[in-house]
Amino acid sequence: KQEVTQIPAALSVPEGENLVLNCSFTDSAIYNLQWFRQDPGKGLTSLLLIQSSQREQTSGRLNASLDKSSGRSTLYIAASQPGDSATYLCAVIGTGNQFYFGTGTSLTVIP
Amino acid sequence: GAGVSQSPSNKVTEKGKDVELRCDPISGHTALYWYRQSLGQGLEFLIYFQGNSAPDKSGLPSDRFSAERTGGSVSTLTIQRTQQEDSAVYLCASSLAPGVNYGYTFGSGTRLTVV
Numbered sequence: 001k002q003e004v005t006q007i008p009a010a011l012s013v014p015e016g017e018n019l020v021l022n023c024s025f026t027d028s029a030i031y032n033l034q035w036f037r038q039d040p041g042k043g044l045t046s047l048l049l050i051q052s053s054q055r056e057q058t059s060g061r062l063n064a065s066l067d068k069s070s071g072r073s074t075l076y077i078a079a080s081q082p083g084d085s086a087t088y089l090c091a092v093i094g095t096g097n098q099f100y101f102g103t104g105t106s107l108t109v110i111p
Numbered sequence: 112g113a114g115v116s117q118s119p120s121n122k123v124t125e126k127g128k129d130v131e132l133r134c135d136p137i138s139g140h141t142a143l144y145w146y147r148q149s150l151g152q153g154l155e156f157l158i159y160f161q162g163n164s165a166p167d168k169s170g171l172p173s174d175r176f177s178a179e180r181t182g183g184s185v186s187t188l189t190i191q192r193t194q195q196e197d198s199a200v201y202l203c204a205s206s207l208a209p210g211v212n213y214g215y216t217f218g219s220g221t222r223l224t225v226v
Contacts, residue, residue, distance in 0.1 A: 041222075044202065044204075046216065049214040093215075098156055099156065101146075102153060103153035
């Protein structure tokens with residue numbers, strides 16, 4: 001069974017810092033990897049989708065990379081802002097069409 | 112619709128009662144998923160629909176849980192004889208098609224509290 005791990009579990013940074021969130025998975029046979037953010041009491045908002053044939057995707061201040069062979073993905077957030085404070089979830093989509101989620105990284109950006 | 116819609120947004124029920132949770136996926140999306148998120152836990156897969164059929168029911172935690180989807184659209188998750196451990200946020204997601212090349216859109220969830 002696919003296992004997805006996110007490190008760190010929680011992160012607190014001052015505003016303006018660049019930061020990296022890590023995601024690792026045990027089975028490299030994946031279709032896609034998707035990063036989400038979840039605000040308290042809200043559903044999930046999709047940030048970036050990386051197909052298995054791609055190595056990275058960028059959207060604004062966000063950049064996500066994927067290394068299937070090593071079972072790793074990173075989410076890079078540039079020039080962090082207080083509005084970036086949320087829980088960030090990594091999910092891999094396996095060959096069974098099922099999402100496997102990590103437990104998330106809780107990010108706090110301090111003004 | 113423009114997004115995945117779930118209802119109710121909040122539900123408080125007494126232990127032992129049955130509840131129904133509803134998900135309206137994005138129009139035209141054939142794949143539909145149910146997940147739940149317990150306090151402090153990660154997202155737990157429950158069931159996946161392709162059209163009206165459920166190829167994967169492996170995540171349903173007990174026979175008190177059931178789900179159906181009709182017309183390839185709306186899905187209902189039913190929990191019978193609710194227990195306190197059923198308290199969680201239940202999230203629904205849909206996708207244009209399962210698997211490759213398609214991302215998933217999540218609803219904002221139903222927060223279920225069993226008292």
